[in-house]
Amino acid sequence: MSQKVGMADSVIPLAGVQDKLNSTVLTAEDFDELVLRNQKRIFRLLMSLLRDEDTADTLTQECFLKAYKKRASFRGESSVDTWLYRIAVNLARDYQRSKRQGFWKKMFSATAETEDETPLLETVAHDGSNAEQQLLAREEAAQVWYAVKRLSDNQREVFVLRYSEELSLDEIARALDMQLGTVKSHLNRALTAVRKRLEEHRRGR
């Protein structure tokens, strides 16, 4: 069973680091601590958004380096977590934008479609429930991934931050620099799409 880092880690007090970020005297030790406490959730967010380990790894590094470079501009209006999420989401957006403009995506879109659907069934945890329940959970998770992949970028970001990172709607609004109403709208559309996909899957069984 994988160790969950979302909710547990998000409540770790980061006041010390945040104060130092505000005063722009972040030492090497402070920065290492910041990385240690946040690298798993940033990596997970990027994996959920991009579904590519190498890219998520690279962008996680970029996220912290960007935070380090821009530490003087951190005003403390939001938490360090939210600030890091914002940087990570922006990096993911930039990556997806450049990827869309790439030639190879068109060339290999057909194979990629089939390649990254299969492992979805393997990514649901195996706990103590019976085999049928496990299979059902894995199938439903795969359907959610399928639907999430087809959401718009904004809808996907809101959905992942809400249901994977478990941020509040206010935190999502700050992380994505959106109005609260816009966040709700994106989340509602994302949930509708996911629900629709799950209903279709159930009918097809």
Add this chain to the structure above:
Amino acid sequence: MADEFDDKDLKGSLNAWRESADKQADRQDWFWARQRALISSRAQEIQPSRVPALAWAGIAATLAVGAALIIPGQKPGPDQQATLSKPPVVVAKAVSDSDLMQEVEETMNSGVPDALQPASTLQQEMERAYSGTTAKKTKENMQ
């Protein structure tokens, strides 16, 4: 099984999906340690350094000197440079002694400026003395 997917079903699916996301991002400790090491080493590379600041100061000083030389009107022209670098040349005018004496005489006869009045008086005295001496010698010679 009903086709409708109620909120409870949706919640269950979302929980399954979240566990899937966790598992998907789960890595061994060495992965996180390697990632931290890479971030740390790259962060050290971008530490602010004094060298660029000094380099900028040198560039700024060079530009300032260059601008001072380039601004029109500030740079001395070739003629000005020649004037500044060479001492003035005084060309002596060649005048013969006879011409000089004639010029002095004409000046003396053409009315004397106030500034030369003492010299004029001296000349008159000398002429008077000279004429007196000449007359005395003539008398002595005649005696």
